[in-house]
Amino acid sequence: MNIAVVGAGISGLSAAWWLRRAGHKILLFERHYKPGGRMNSRRKAGLVVDHGERYILRDSPVLRELILDCGLQGDFFSIDQPIFTRLPDGSFKETAEEAVDLNRATFRDGLLMLPEALRRQLGGFFSIAVTAVEADPDNPGQYIVRTDPPLRASEMRVDGIVFATPAPQAVDISRPIHSSLNPAFLERAAAVTYTRCFTLIAALEEVKLARAFYGLEVPESDKSNVWWIAFEDTKCQGRGFKGWTSLVVHASPAGSERLWRMHENDALERLYREAREIVPELPREWRWARAKRWEQAQVVNTDDLPDFDRYPAAKGEALVEFCGDYRIGNGVESAAQSGRRAAENLIRKSEPESDE
Ligand SMILES: Cc1cc2nc3c(=O)[nH]c(=O)nc-3n(C[C@H](O)[C@H](O)[C@H](O)COP(=O)(O)OP(=O)(O)OC[C@H]3O[C@@H](n4cnc5c(N)ncnc54)[C@H](O)[C@@H]3O)c2cc1C
Incomplete structure (x- = not known):
């Protein structure tokens, strides 16, 4: 048929x-x-940024069959850094759920490798x-x-x-x-219905975090638009960005609505400034940044x-x-x-x- x-x-x-x-x-x-x-990566001169969904689960039987059939096992690796949650007092908490979980995995050249x-x-x-x-x-x-x-x-x-x-x-x-x-x-x-997501994607030079982490969840609040901050240096191996770090900041659903209404450059600046307030090690200025607007990011409820x-x-x-x-x-x-x-x-x- x-x-x-x-x-x-x-x-x-x-x-x-x-x-x-x-x-x-x-x-x-x-x-x-x-x-x-929405399972996608942006690539630029060796910089790879997964800017939608950030990882997939190794133990998913349906994905495993696809990965094997495509011969991608060798490019598939576990994420060995934790995910933290930011508490209201500003400290970072690593709960059992957020700790290193080798079931979280990605591909060497970004999640887009599988599609x-x-x-x-x-x-x-x-x-x-x-x-x-x-x-x-x-x-x-x-x-x-x-x-x-x-x-x-x-x-x-x-x-x-x-x-x-x-x-x-x-x-x-x-x-x-x-x-x-x-x-x-x-x-x-x-x-x-779906939430929208305003996303900042940036390339940063030489970021040394006090504690390495893959992702940081920021509970939704009306004080900040930031919802999720992710770092990735394993995939920045190309000629243009060797030794760099890619940064992804997802705004919360309510924050995305606010940023959507702003001029794109102002929205990017604001989201980055807010991310720096949470992670002070971020350099004052980025070297390269873009906005990605997801009109339909995640299903509501x-x-x-x-x-x-x-x-x-x-x-x-x-x-x-x-x-x-x-x-x-x-x-x-x-x-x-x-x-x-x-x-x-x-x-x-x-x-x-x-x-x-
Ligand atoms: C910023 C962001 C963060 C996310 N974070 C997470 C997370 O942490 N955890 C989690 O579980 N999930 C997360 N997701 C959700 C996850 O990525 C999606 O659930 C999943 O990728 C959806 O796959 P899909 O095939 O259902 O839809 P899609 O990936 O949306 O695929 C639909 C496709 O249809 C195409 N299309 C639409 N209309 C037409 C047309 N008329 N003709 C032809 N083609 C058309 C689109 O271009 C698209 O390629 C996130 C998504 C985003 C955007």
Whole structure:
């Protein structure tokens, strides 16, 4: 069967990988020029910064299979520095949960290595946004994928679809086929909301921290916009930035809203100044910094999410599935797991029923 997968974040890549393993032909569509979605890295002359999700869990079975299949085991390493929490009195606390946890892992050239390796295997249409999926009037049970820029319709006819974008886009793109979907599912998917995240990414020269740490969590408050400060020096090995440290500062959801309204340079300066108040070892000035705005960073209230499994996405045996971090739980592991589940559902529906 020909299956379209819309979105090359980790959920879509996972769905596509499992479907291809089952022998299906995959047409992967991604509106961005590169894969990964929110599991992404920025690279510049040897400086690597993971600016969305910061690490993945070594013991995730679904990710392990993808990593092995892509031959990335040798590039995968545990993070051997702790994560601290900043207490209201300004001290840093390392709790058992935040201490060195060798289950936290990343790739030598950034988290993006896994999406890139999957893309090499799966191919796909990049810098192509899917605008709508329609039922094919001439071929019942088939779908036509509409894109921007447009591709030839004859090539875009598929037997099944996996929507692997955040929920609002998935609801929107699937609008022409809503009559074949479950209204209870659509209602719940349309209600999923996301936090925004304003992120500072910077390259710093020679930062010596009093206590090495990988990340510092800063409880949300109205006094500071900072939510998370992360350092990384293992990945700054290239010619331009050898011996440097990369810094990532994520603003809190409320802080992101405040910074969003400011001029970008002012917002960057402010976030950096606040990070220096927390970590005084930071140099007065950065050598290179950029802002990254995540319009949909994390699903709000994962605990409140409905149990989507109780609401199948499609009516009957229609070959339509939805996956992403809103289906099972927040984060890369859950997103990858939801992609696998979407693939399994489609495979099950596509197989002829046995007579037994
Ligand atoms: C700043 C930040 C910090 C985070 N921190 C954590 C954390 O600490 N812990 C944690 O568990 N999780 C964290 N996350 C969340 C985690 O990264 C996501 O849950 C996960 O990556 C989501 O994967 P996904 O495949 O569901 O969605 P996405 O990665 O969003 O993938 C969806 C893809 O669909 C594409 N797309 C959208 N519309 C279209 C269209 N019309 N046509 C074609 N393609 C389209 C998008 O470009 C994107 O590539 C963080 C995210 C961010 C941004």
